[in-house]
Amino acid sequence: MGTKERKEREREELSGLILAAAREIFLEKGYEQTSIRNIADRIEYSPGTIYLYYKDKDSIFHALQQEGFSRFGQQMMVLQAVADPYERLKAMGRVYLKFAKENPDYYDLMFVIRAPMKVLDDEECWNEGQNSFNFLVSVVAECKEHGRFACCDPEELAYVIWSTLHGMVTLDIRGRCRVVSDEKREDIEERGFKALLHLLSHI
Amino acid sequence: MGTKERKEREREELSGLILAAAREIFLEKGYEQTSIRNIADRIEYSPGTIYLYYKDKDSIFHALQQEGFSRFGQQMMVLQAVADPYERLKAMGRVYLKFAKENPDYYDLMFVIRAPMKVLDDEECWNEGQNSFNFLVSVVAECKEHGRFACCDPEELAYVIWSTLHGMVTLDIRGRCRVVSDEKREDIEERGFKALLHLLSHI
DNA sequence: TTGATTTACTAAACAGTGTTCAGTATGTTT
DNA sequence: AAACATACTGAACACTGTTTAGTAAATCAA
Incomplete structure (x- = not known):
């Protein structure tokens, strides 16, 4: 009998x-x-019930974060159509900002x-973030193989590119962009x- | 009598x-x-007392933010000693990361x-942030006057530089840097x- | 079919949060 | 001395995350 299932x-x-x-x-x-x-x-259940399915509030947000990365990954799919690595890198930046x-x-x-x-405990791996970053590093590395960024380490350059986009996005999201002049x-x-x-x- | 005072x-x-x-x-x-x-x-007062001196919790943190910018401003003082604008820009980045x-x-x-x-209501000015950003823009503009960054708009370049540093710092502070390889x-x-x-x- | 056991869920409680407000006690002024 | 102003408190309100004793239903074993 399939009661267990x-x-x-x-x-x-x-x-x-x-x-x-x-x-x-x-x-x-x-x-x-x-x-x-x-x-x-x-959902018309008591608060206590939620703790039978999720350890705590944080783990619910962890689940939502994974959903976010899933969406993010789907948006990144369009990059498969971009053959040239540098063009792919540029498209990647645009997809990132659009997302x-x-x-x-x-x-x-x-x-x-x-x-x-x-x-995630202290040194446990953050898989979703890791995969996304690895992908960026690989694209930068491909650019290097095609002659670009000759003097740069791919991981370091990927980190700087990510930081720049992340910085722009968070300055906006957290309300710190009003220092920029109105016209821009x-x-x-x-x-x-x-x-x-x-x-x-x-370079 | 000086009771009022x-x-x-x-x-x-x-x-x-x-x-x-x-x-x-x-x-x-x-x-x-x-x-x-x-x-x-x-401070051995009742919670209610605090509301006689600060409108709400947010305004206390606003006051602490101003303190932060005050410290920040003091650390930036050392830049007065740096004559060359590009050297000053570089030193500024280091002070920013150090802070x-x-x-x-x-x-x-x-x-x-x-x-x-x-x-701060919607379009009210964020003075502390504005002053800091204006200072960065002015340093970039000085660099431009000295022949650097010829093809760039100072405000836009200042924004990109700020974003990069801010991105690096926040990825660290908010625990997203573990994607970078151990050795780096x-x-x-x-x-x-x-x-x-x-x-x-x-450039 | 009955009794035992497991499962699923709830209600209440605990300890905390920001905020408001009636009441009080002290200090100042007339 | 009476009137008033100021400074402060304590309790309340409406929330928050989380734990747990208790219950009712479903399942299993005899």
């Missing part, structure tokens, strides 16, 4: 329901407003908020990205 | 005491652990945490900064 299926169903509710509230009202009680209310602009809350969860990282603020990330490409094209 | 002095005294306690707890135990009740306990490394909590408050920015992680910011300088020196 059914039970397992039901377990995963509620676990998925909890995550769906968390995602809804998170995307509707943001991180601060996503509480265990809010999630419980939405951040369209999913600022997911971006925050993936790269800024501490909560989802707390479930609206498209400052686009301007910044072009300036970065300009720098990269001269 | 004395009262005012006493007001500022307690206001300063609250801020000092907030600073202590913030630097000892971090942002999350700095609560109104913790502050009240430390972030030595005062990660202040840095977080100044450039990442949302709370202290909430006291320890001094990855130094390596990244050198790579940035390398980029800047080729």
